[in-house]
Amino acid sequence: MTAAEATPNPLIPAVYDVAWAVALAVGLALLAVALVHLARRKDTTPTETALWALVVLAAPLVGPAVYLLIGRRRQDAQP
Known part of the structure; x- marks a missing residue:
């Protein structure tokens, strides 16, 4: 194996670069969906809305997921 064959192509992203890009896209999508x-x-008071917005913005990946899993149940439970 020659030295030219051993060096990776710099134009092809590494697997971890693609994984980080996908994680960033998913995180931004969750953030946008939760805030919208x-x-x-x-059905929420301004205080509740502000607290949920703080949770969503303070924890970028976990906050939107928690809001979408737990915060929406109150609205869905009401007739």
Whole structure:
């Protein structure tokens, strides 16, 4: 094996670069969906909305997931 064959092609991203890009895209999508859903809710007080927005923004990956899994249940439970 020659030295030219051993060096990776710099134009092809490494697997971890692709994984980070996908994680970033998923995180941004979750953040956007959670904030839009939160802004459109009519059944929460301004204080509740502010607290949920703080949770969503303070923890970029976990916050939106927690809001979408737990925070939406209150609205869905009401007739």
